[in-house]
Amino acid sequence: MAILERILMLGDEAETGYLEVKSDVDLNKPLGRAKVAEFLLGAANRDPKSASRFFHGHAVMVIGAH
Template sequence: MAYLEVKGPLDMNSKATTAKIAKFLLGAANRRPGEAARHFHGCALLVIGAQKNSAPGVPRGTEAHELEDRLRPCLGPQFPAFEFGRIGIDSDHEVLFVIAQPPEDGQTIFPCHRSYQGDERPARPKPDGALVRDSGATAVGSGSATRSSDIRADQLINRQVGAARTA
């Protein structure tokens, strides 16, 4: 589902978690408006601290402005606003929600501005790459589609110029 991602408990102060959230937001921002509008009025939702049949949450204390400060180097200064919410589970834990705004025709392509080098994978997201969320996964937009659900670079450019058409 291009509009929903659910993550179990994460360390909200880690660089790896910041990279995961940035990847989701960049991918959601670079979706095609017509396809995004089919669900949640075009918004995309990242749920943190939930998993199948349970919601262990994350420790309380994550502040929206602190998360924004950690994300800004990855997202860049022109990135559209996102919303941040929470539901308390108990006195020590909460489930967090990151809500990406709907993409619009005429919007610029939102590239990643900083990479993260993790212990398990190569750097992700990569600087200057355009991440796109489609069919439940976030991937780098490519010059040509390899499967029917892939977003091609020309489709992102069409969105940027307001063409709102698919190739």
């Protein structure tokens, strides 16, 4: 199953340690940018060994999937 299909089917329940779902984030507002920054910091501070099991260690944030 493709990532987007899974997100559309499960919504926020699709989130994992390597996948963040934000259905509505306004990047023009400080709160929206803060949510993205929080994800980036969290993703960057994951345990490398655990992170490497998915997406070659990368994390994914999907914004705007409804």
